[in-house]
Amino acid sequence: MSGAVTVLYFAALREQIGRAGEVMPLDNIRTVSGLLAGKRKNDPVFDKAFPEAGIIRVAVNRVLADFDAPVKAGDEVAFFPPMTGG
Amino acid sequence: MSGAVTVLYFAALREQIGRAGEVMPLDNIRTVSGLLAGKRKNDPVFDKAFPEAGIIRVAVNRVLADFDAPVKAGDEVAFFPPMTGG
Amino acid sequence: MAAPYRKMAVAPRVVVQNDSFDVGEEISRLLQTSEQTGGIGSFVGVVRGGDGLVALSLEHYPGMCEQVITGLACEAIGRFKLSGCTVIHRVGRLLVAEPIVLILAAAPHRADALEATRFLIDRLKTGAPFWKSEEFADGRRCWIESRAEDEDAASGW
Amino acid sequence: MAAPYRKMAVAPRVVVQNDSFDVGEEISRLLQTSEQTGGIGSFVGVVRGGDGLVALSLEHYPGMCEQVITGLACEAIGRFKLSGCTVIHRVGRLLVAEPIVLILAAAPHRADALEATRFLIDRLKTGAPFWKSEEFADGRRCWIESRAEDEDAASGW
Numbered sequence: 400m401s402g403a404v405t406v407l408y409f410a411a412l413r414e415q416i417g418r419a420g421e422v423m424p425l426d427n428i429r430t431v432s433g434l435l436a437g438k439r440k441n442d443p444v445f446d447k448a449f450p451e452a453g454i455i456r457v458a459v460n461r462v463l464a465d466f467d468a469p470v471k472a473g474d475e476v477a478f479f480p481p482m483t484g485g
Numbered sequence: 486m487s488g489a490v491t492v493l494y495f496a497a498l499r500e501q502i503g504r505a506g507e508v509m510p511l512d513n514i515r516t517v518s519g520l521l522a523g524k525r526k527n528d529p530v531f532d533k534a535f536p537e538a539g540i541i542r543v544a545v546n547r548v549l550a551d552f553d554a555p556v557k558a559g560d561e562v563a564f565f566p567p568m569t570g571g
Numbered sequence: 572m573a574a575p576y577r578k579m580a581v582a583p584r585v586v587v588q589n590d591s592f593d594v595g596e597e598i599s600r601l602l603q604t605s606e607q608t609g610g611i612g613s614f615v616g617v618v619r620g621g622d623g624l625v626a627l628s629l630e631h632y633p634g635m636c637e638q639v640i641t642g643l644a645c646e647a648i649g650r651f652k653l654s655g656c657t658v659i660h661r662v663g664r665l666l667v668a669e670p671i672v673l674i675l676a677a678a679p680h681r682a683d684a685l686e687a688t689r690f691l692i693d694r695l696k697t698g699a700p701f702w703k704s705e706e707f708a709d710g711r712r713c714w715i716e717s718r719a720e721d722e723d724a725a726s727g728w
Numbered sequence: 729m730a731a732p733y734r735k736m737a738v739a740p741r742v743v744v745q746n747d748s749f750d751v752g753e754e755i756s757r758l759l760q761t762s763e764q765t766g767g768i769g770s771f772v773g774v775v776r777g778g779d780g781l782v783a784l785s786l787e788h789y790p791g792m793c794e795q796v797i798t799g800l801a802c803e804a805i806g807r808f809k810l811s812g813c814t815v816i817h818r819v820g821r822l823l824v825a826e827p828i829v830l831i832l833a834a835a836p837h838r839a840d841a842l843e844a845t846r847f848l849i850d851r852l853k854t855g856a857p858f859w860k861s862e863e864f865a866d867g868r869r870c871w872i873e874s875r876a877e878d879e880d881a882a883s884g885w
Contacts, residue, residue: 593752594751594752594755595750595751595752595753596752598751598772598827602774602825603825606776606777606778606824606825607776607777607778608774608776608825609773609774609776610771610772610773610774610849611770611771611772611774612769612770612771612845613768613769613770613771613772614767614768614769614770614838614841614842615755615767615768615770616766616767616838617759617765617766617767617768617834619763619764619765619766619836620763620764621763621764667763668759668760668763668765670755677774679776681771681773681849682881684771685771685842685845685846685849688769688842689842692767692838692842724839
């Protein structure tokens with residue numbers, strides 16, 4: 400066991416996935432892409448919810464990040480659609 | 486008697502001239518410049534108050550005008566420094 | 572016979588007064604006039620302190636002020652497709668940190684609201700007949716001269 | 729040992745809340761922080777009616793929102809020499825004509841205040857983690873998609 404990460408989903412993505420998030424074991428995951436690849440393999444809803452990686456935004460520890468950003472134990476990783484505030 | 490015009494002064498100009506305005510006979514005056522030339526001839530304070538025509542603004546009937554704008558009986562002609570509102 | 576009714580024109584609210592204004596109340600009033608408003612741009616001019624300044628006194632040309640500001644507001648409404656517009660300008664003696672002028676420009680889209688706000692304050696500064704004099708702690712009093720920067724901003728539109 | 733005291737930094741006021749806000753009260757609060765303020769630029773975003781829209785619902789990422797907005801406000805303070813800055817963003821269900829967001833940017837000079845206002849709303853629209861869904865009279869509900877126009881406005885700064 401190499402620790403855990405908290406994963407969060409927001410807005411349309413949260414609705415498609417059907418939950419607001421989960422705590423999951425880090426295992427051999429090193430990057431955001433790695434985390435997402437694991438998700439896709441285990442749960443078909445992720446392919447539906449993330450049809451194109453390009454339109455999904457990711458934040459690591461509440462800061463916008465790229466898909467190749469590193470992920471380590473204790474991190475909070477959030478996935479969400481493009482933001483529409485203001 | 487060819488009618489009268491109301492002449493008004495504002496701000497620094499009002500203070501230099503020492504009054505807020507006056508009603509004066511139109512006589513042979515046809516333009517703003519003509520009106521001002523008459524003033525300068527009759528009262529030396531006007532040369533002091535209007536050292537350069539360029540920095541003084543004029544309004545005829547509450548609309549900004551040029552010095553060659555026509556003036557007729559019943560008009561309200563106002564002289565004032567550049568505006569500094571807002 | 573009157574022309575057939577087409578579309579309610581947007582009429583600006585223009586006030587020149589001694590008293591201060593309530594920005595929240597003015598925004599609420601503006602929002603009641605149109606459900607098409609998506610954003611309101613605003614500018615509040617304030618008496619800036621420093622160099623011993625105590626107060627500003629604002630003199631104006633009654634009647635012409637309202638006429639000039641209404642003209643500017645109508646120009647802004649047409650040019651920036653506004654759904655509402657309010658301009659309130661104070662006159663008299665105003666202390667440091669007191670508000671002088673309120674501009675509100677409401678529009679369906681924010682770019683129009685923000686552009687119109689800037690247009691209105693830039694043009695009002697040198698185009699509406701108000702004059703400011705400054706009063707200092709040491710008793711000095713002097714008229715503010717117009718700034719080339721303000722003339723340029725106004726003629727840029 | 730702490731560095732010697734130099735100059736009071738301008739700290740932004742950033743709030744994410746369900747309740748509405750009082751613009752006049754927020755302006756008064758901002759004016760109390762600095763006598764150097766000569767103008768306050770402002771933007772109020774509003775739920776625009778039309779096409780049977782009844783309400784917007786705003787979802788957000790708690791914690792990240794405040795952090796992103798504070799970062800934007802600090803950037804604006806440095807870039808536009810602000811004397812004060814306030815951003816209040818509402819979340820939850822908001823009816824047509826209700827205010828969504830308030831931006832206030834105070835500065836010694838009006839050009840800075842107005843530029844900063846625009847910078848803040850342009851960058852906040854696509855950079856702060858809020859998501860809007862629309863609710864219509866016929867019962868439909870759908871998420872608003874981000875607009876290329878907004879992305880362009882944000883990346884222009």
